[in-house]
Amino acid sequence: MELLQRFAAGDLEAFETLFREHQKQVYAWIVRIVRDSGIAEDLTVETFWRIYRSRARFDPTGNFHAWARRIATNAALDHLRRQRRETELPEDLACPAKADTAVRRETRHRIHQAFSQLPAKYRLVATLALVEEEPYDEIASATGISVALVKVRVFRAVRMLRKKLTSMGMEMGTRT
Amino acid sequence: MNQQDDQELQALLKQAIAPVTDTELPRDLWPQMLKRLDRQPARVPWFDWALAALLSVALLLFPGVIPALLYHL
Numbered sequence: 001m002e003l004l005q006r007f008a009a010g011d012l013e014a015f016e017t018l019f020r021e022h023q024k025q026v027y028a029w030i031v032r033i034v035r036d037s038g039i040a041e042d043l044t045v046e047t048f049w050r051i052y053r054s055r056a057r058f059d060p061t062g063n064f065h066a067w068a069r070r071i072a073t074n075a076a077l078d079h080l081r082r083q084r085r086e087t088e089l090p091e092d093l094a095c096p097a098k099a100d101t102a103v104r105r106e107t108r109h110r111i112h113q114a115f116s117q118l119p120a121k122y123r124l125v126a127t128l129a130l131v132e133e134e135p136y137d138e139i140a141s142a143t144g145i146s147v148a149l150v151k152v153r154v155f156r157a158v159r160m161l162r163k164k165l166t167s168m169g170m171e172m173g174t175r176t
Numbered sequence: 177m178n179q180q181d182d183q184e185l186q187a188l189l190k191q192a193i194a195p196v197t198d199t200e201l202p203r204d205l206w207p208q209m210l211k212r213l214d215r216q217p218a219r220v221p222w223f224d225w226a227l228a229a230l231l232s233v234a235l236l237l238f239p240g241v242i243p244a245l246l247y248h249l
Contacts, residue, residue: 012213016206019205019206019209020204020206023201023204023205023206024200024201027199027201027205028199028200028201031196031199032195032196032199035193035196037198037202041201041202041203041205041208044201044205045205045208045209045212046212048205048209049209049212049213052213104191107188107191107192108191108192111188111189111191111192111193112192112193115189115192115193126189127193130186130189130190131189131190131193131194131195132195132196133195158182158185158186161185161189162181162185165185
């Protein structure tokens, strides 16, 4: 029997094989959304827990990687929703900041604050599209929405971010 | 708002929230996964639920048997 068929039938060894094959990719995807290695580890386990629980619904002829990524995205989204809106985004995995001036630090802080206040579904697509520069079709496939809707959400996220920054007293370009 | 403003905002965003550079999984998560699998609640077989439902219906239809049942318990 094929690996995916055995997994769908509830074979734990098949699940372990799939887990070991895909845990790195799932973690790498999640950590780019939640930006915290500890949380990403927990969410990777949560993702595979959901995968194992819904194994009977998996079509063994389907694409396991795409299915796992979709579940991982949902797990990360659930986490973003649970996060308190005021919570600062973790920065431990970001590139180390170069000598920040006080003004730049203040700007970064405000952008962080404004970004962390965006609704989770907008934060998710904005992080993937604008920060991580993932292609729109990849984001669409991972979130289970159309490319057009991804573009709409990115557009709305930018608009909301701009509005929040303006209300915080930050000048954004010549027009608002 | 125009495209230039959007690019400016995106640049600011990337300065404030830099792309994640370290996406390497630091350790094997299978031991954690096993712990999580062990934690899964014991599932109640469907026939246990059916028996419980049957008993509830019987007690509802014949409440007179409740004292006798309690006596024997």
